[in-house]
Amino acid sequence: MERLISLAGPPTALIVDFASRLTVRPESLTAAEHSMFTRALVLSHTAQARPHGEQRLPFFNTIIWIVDKESDIPDWILIDNPRIRHVPVAKPDGAARRVLSPALLRAVPGFQQAAANVRADAERAFIDGTEGMLLSDMNAIATLARVENVSVERIADAVRRYKVGVTEDPWLQIDRDKIRNAEAEISKRVKGQTHAVTHLLDLVKRAMTGVGAQRKGGRPRGVAFLAGPTGVGKTELAKTITSLLFGDESAYIRFDMSEFSSEHADQRLIGAPPGYVGYDVGGELTNAIRERPFSVVLFDEIEKAHPRILDKFLQILDDGVLTSGRGDRVYFSEALIIFTSNLGIYRQSESGDRVPNVVPGELFVNVQEKVRNEIEHHFKVVLNRPEILNRIGENIIIFDFVRQEVAEQIFEHMLRTVLDDLVTQGITIELDEVSETSLKQLCLSDLSNGGRGIRNQIEAYLINPLARGLFDQDAQAGDHFILAGTDAATLRLQKR
Known part of the structure; x- marks a missing residue:
C-alpha cells in the first residue's frame, strides 16, 4: 500500500x-x-x-x-474519513435479472429450439424464482439444469433443487387417492370439525395442484391459522394431515410458542448473531427446515410468543425465506405452515378482567364471528401488527366447541381404545352397562376442556382403577375380568 x-x-x-x-x-x-x-x-x-x-x-x-x-x-x-467512500453493491434486482436471464439460460437444454412463448415463460419463472439471489447463484442454477439435463420448460425445478435440494416437486409425489379419501380417515381421530377438515384439505389440494399459488418469491405452499377452544382437535388435525402427507405423524416440525415468550427468544429460532455464544450452532427452525424443506411446520399457541418473534413470520409468509444468524438463507417454499391458537375464547372486560368471549352451547356461527373479531382485535390493536393477519388471509379456521353428540363419539372411541389395547395383550375386560353409563355421565358432565377433558376423566376413573386392579391381581395373558361398581368412582376389577 x-x-x-x-x-x-x-x-x-x-x-x-x-x-x-x-x-x-x-x-x-x-x-x-x-x-x-x-x-x-x-x-x-x-x-x-x-x-x-x-x-x-x-x-x-x-x-x-x-x-x-x-x-x-x-x-x-x-467514520468521518473524507478519503474513504462506502460503495454498497446490491443483489441483482428484477431488471438486472431480466437482462442476465437470456444469456444464462442459453445453455439450458431445449432453450435454443424452444418457441418464443416458451422462452418467455422460462425466463419469467427464472426471474421470479431467483429473487434475492446473487449472480453466482443464478449461474449455478443454469449450470445445474445443464448438468442434470433439466429442460428449459422445467427451469423452476432447477431453482427448487438449488434452494432446497429437491429437483422433483415433492407435492406431486403424494398419493392422490389417500388425500381424496382423507376425510373418512381424519374423522376417526378428529370428531365434529368437518368444516375445519375440509378447509385444511383444500389447502393441501391447492398445494398439490398449484392452483392460485402465486409462487413469486417462493411463498410457503400453504398457511393455516387454527383457532378455537382447548381440546377440540387443532393439534390432532395437524398431526393427522402430516400422517397423510408423510405416512408418519411425527414427521412434522413443532414449536411450542410458550417457550418463546422472551424478547430474545428469536435467537433460538434463527440462531445467535456473530460474536455470541452458540453462533456456530444455528437456529432450531432454520436448521430443521434446511434438513427437511418438505414438511409441515406447526407453531403451537402462537399468541404466547413475544411480538418480536411474530416479525420473523412476516418474512416467512411474504417471501418464504428466513436468514439465519449465520447469514444462511433458508427457504420455506415447500413447507405447509400451521399456527394454532386459543385466541378469541376469552377477552378482556372493561374492568380488565379475563372473561369468556364464547361459551359452549352457543350457535357455531356466533362462535365463528366472535372468535374471528377477537383475533382481528388482538393483531390490529393489541399487537399493532395487522400485516400478519393480512398474510394469513381467509385461512383462519375456527374450531367449534365439542358438542354433546360429538363428546359421546369421543368417549366411545377413547373407551374402546383402552379396552382394545388390553386385548392385544391377551387380557379381556368387560364393563357392565351401569358402570359404563355412570362413567359416561361423569366424563361428559363438563365439556369446557373438550376431548382433552374427557381423556383426563377416563384416566382418573377408568385407567387408574384398571391399572391398579391388573397389577394387584397379577393379570396374565388369557385372563378375563369384569369392571363393575355402583358408580364411576367405585369401579372395581373382578376376575371372571
Missing part, C-alpha cells in the same frame, strides 16, 4: 479482495492487524492527488477493499 500511494505514472488501483478475511475478529484486532489498518488510515490522509492526462486532472492511486459487510473494516477508519 505504501509503494502504491507514491507510485508514479498512470493512476493505479490496488484491489484487496476477500478483505473480510484479513482479521479474525474486527472488534478485537491483534497487534499486527491494528498496525496494518493504522498505517492504512495514515496513508489515506497523507496521500496526494497527482495531475494526469492532457487536461491534468487530479487523480489518486486508489485502494479498493472488497468486504462482505461494512463492519469488516474497523469503524475508526471509516
Whole structure:
C-alpha cells in the first residue's frame, strides 16, 4: 500500500479482495492487524492527488477493499474519513435479472429450439424464482439444469433443487387417492370439525395442484391459522394431515410458542448473531427446515410468543425465506405452515378482567364471528401488527366447541381404545352397562376442556382403577375380568 500511494505514472488501483478475511475478529484486532489498518488510515490522509492526462486532472492511486459487510473494516477508519467512500453493491434486482436471464439460460437444454412463448415463460419463472439471489447463484442454477439435463420448460425445478435440494416437486409425489379419501380417515381421530377438515384439505389440494399459488418469491405452499377452544382437535388435525402427507405423524416440525415468550427468544429460532455464544450452532427452525424443506411446520399457541418473534413470520409468509444468524438463507417454499391458537375464547372486560368471549352451547356461527373479531382485535390493536393477519388471509379456521353428540363419539372411541389395547395383550375386560353409563355421565358432565377433558376423566376413573386392579391381581395373558361398581368412582376389577 505504501509503494502504491507514491507510485508514479498512470493512476493505479490496488484491489484487496476477500478483505473480510484479513482479521479474525474486527472488534478485537491483534497487534499486527491494528498496525496494518493504522498505517492504512495514515496513508489515506497523507496521500496526494497527482495531475494526469492532457487536461491534468487530479487523480489518486486508489485502494479498493472488497468486504462482505461494512463492519469488516474497523469503524475508526471509516467514520468521518473524507478519503474513504462506502460503495454498497446490491443483489441483482428484477431488471438486472431480466437482462442476465437470456444469456444464462442459453445453455439450458431445449432453450435454443424452444418457441418464443416458451422462452418467455422460462425466463419469467427464472426471474421470479431467483429473487434475492446473487449472480453466482443464478449461474449455478443454469449450470445445474445443464448438468442434470433439466429442460428449459422445467427451469423452476432447477431453482427448487438449488434452494432446497429437491429437483422433483415433492407435492406431486403424494398419493392422490389417500388425500381424496382423507376425510373418512381424519374423522376417526378428529370428531365434529368437518368444516375445519375440509378447509385444511383444500389447502393441501391447492398445494398439490398449484392452483392460485402465486409462487413469486417462493411463498410457503400453504398457511393455516387454527383457532378455537382447548381440546377440540387443532393439534390432532395437524398431526393427522402430516400422517397423510408423510405416512408418519411425527414427521412434522413443532414449536411450542410458550417457550418463546422472551424478547430474545428469536435467537433460538434463527440462531445467535456473530460474536455470541452458540453462533456456530444455528437456529432450531432454520436448521430443521434446511434438513427437511418438505414438511409441515406447526407453531403451537402462537399468541404466547413475544411480538418480536411474530416479525420473523412476516418474512416467512411474504417471501418464504428466513436468514439465519449465520447469514444462511433458508427457504420455506415447500413447507405447509400451521399456527394454532386459543385466541378469541376469552377477552378482556372493561374492568380488565379475563372473561369468556364464547361459551359452549352457543350457535357455531356466533362462535365463528366472535372468535374471528377477537383475533382481528388482538393483531390490529393489541399487537399493532395487522400485516400478519393480512398474510394469513381467509385461512383462519375456527374450531367449534365439542358438542354433546360429538363428546359421546369421543368417549366411545377413547373407551374402546383402552379396552382394545388390553386385548392385544391377551387380557379381556368387560364393563357392565351401569358402570359404563355412570362413567359416561361423569366424563361428559363438563365439556369446557373438550376431548382433552374427557381423556383426563377416563384416566382418573377408568385407567387408574384398571391399572391398579391388573397389577394387584397379577393379570396374565388369557385372563378375563369384569369392571363393575355402583358408580364411576367405585369401579372395581373382578376376575371372571
